[in-house]
C-alpha cells in the first residue's frame with residue numbers, strides 16, 4: 001500500500017502551488033548554468049551555491065559563462081544562448097498556453113489562459129499552467145535547458161479533452177488531459193508529476209528519442225516518471241527521504257492508491273476493486289511483454305524507475321542534484337543511448353555520465369552501479 | 378462467434394476489454410467486420426512510428442484475426458453501433 005505524505009493538488013494540499021512554484025525571475029537570472037568553468041568550483045559547490053556564485057561574478061564573466069554553458073550531451077543542440085542577444089541570454093522565460101477542448105475530441109481547442117495572464121475560474125486550467133511552469137523551472141534552473149526542445153518551445157496544453165476521458169498523453173507537439181470518469185480516475189490535471197511526465201516525453205523526443213516499444217519504450221516511460229517525480233519533489237522542496245515517490249496519487253481515486261511507485265513498484269495500488277493490484281515489476285525477474293501496451297512499456301518501466309529511486313535514495317539529499325543530473329546527461333547522450341536502447345545501454349550511459357560528473361570511484365557512481373545491479377540489469 | 382475489443386496502453390498502461398456475441402447480428406455486420414479487419418491488417422503501420430506517448434492502443438479480434446485501430450480510424454457505418462457498444466462495455 002502506498003502512503004501519501006504530500007500532494008500538489010490545490011484542493012487538498014497543505015502547500016499551495018503559488019508557494020512552491022517559483023519561476024525564473026530577474027533576480028534568479030542564469031541560475032541554471034550548472035556545469036561550466038566557474039573558476040575552481042567543484043560540481044558540488046556549483047550545485048550548492050549556483051545563485052550565490054553567479055551573483056559574485058562580473059557581467060562580462062556572466063556572458064562568457066553563458067557561451068560555455070552546460071552542454072547536456074552529444075544529442076543536445078548547440079547552445080541556444082550562444083546565438084541570442086545579450087538580453088534574451090540573460091532571461092529565457094517560460095511560455096505557456098492552456099486550451100479547453102470543451103469535452104470534444106479537438107486539439108488544441110479554445111485558448112483560455114496564456115503566459116502571464118491571471119488565474120481563471122477553472123482549476124484544471126490553473127493546475128496545468130502551474131505544473132508546466134514548475135516543469136520548465138526544473139529543466140532550466142537545474143539542467144540549463146530552455147523548454148522541451150531547449151530552444152524556448154511554447155508549452156501547449158489542452159484540458160477537458162473528450163468526455164470522461166481517463167487518460168493524459170503527449171501527442172508529439174502538446175500535452176492533452178482528460179477529466180477522468182469521477183469513479184476510478186479524477187481529472188488527470190490533479191498531479192504535477194503527470195504533467196511533468198507528459199512534458200518529459202517531449203524532452204525525450206528532442207533528445208535520445210527512444211522508440212516506444214519493448215525496453216527502449218519502457219526506458220522512455222521510465223524517464224517520464226523519473227523526471228515527473230523529480231519535478232514534484234522540486235516543487236515541494238522534498239528530499240529523497242521526504243518524498244513518497246508516487247506518480248498519480250491524486251488522479252487514481254482512493255487515499256491508498258496511486259498509479260505507480262518508484263520506491264516500491266507493484267504496490268501503488270493493492271486489491272483495488274476495479275484494477276486489482278499494481279503489476280509493475282521492481283526488477284528483471286518480473287519483466288514481461290504486454291502485446292497491448294507496446295511490449296509492456298508502462299509495466300517494465302518499473303525496473304529502471306526503481307534503479308533511479310535506489311541510486312537517488314542511497315546518495316541522499318535532493319534527487320535532482322546528483323543522480324537526477326546523471327539521468328539527465330544520459331537522456332541527452334545519443335551515442336550512448338540510441339533510439340532502440342536497452343536497459344543495459346542506459347545503465348552503461350548512467351555509469352559513464354556519473355563517472356564524468358563525479359568520478360569513477362565516487363559514491364554517486366557506486367550508488368548508480370549498485371542500483372542497476374539490484375534491479376537485475 | 379464473438380468479437381473482442383481491447384484497449385491497452387494509456388497513462389495507466391492497463392488493458393481493458395469487452396466481448397460481444399455476434400450470433401444475433403446480421404450477416405452484413407459480420408461481413409463488414411471481416412472486411413474491416415482485413416483492411417486494417419493490410420494498412421497496419423508500426424505503432425512506434427507515431428510520436429504520441431501514453432495514447433490508448435485499440436485492437437479488435439474476430440475469427441482468429443487481430444488488427445489495431447485508433448480512435449481516429451474510420452469504420453463503416455454498419456459497425457458504429459457494435460464498436461460503440463464494445464467501447465462502452467470496456468472493463469479492466
Ligand SMILES: [Zn+2]
Nearest residue numbers: 221224430431
Ligand atoms: Zn508516458
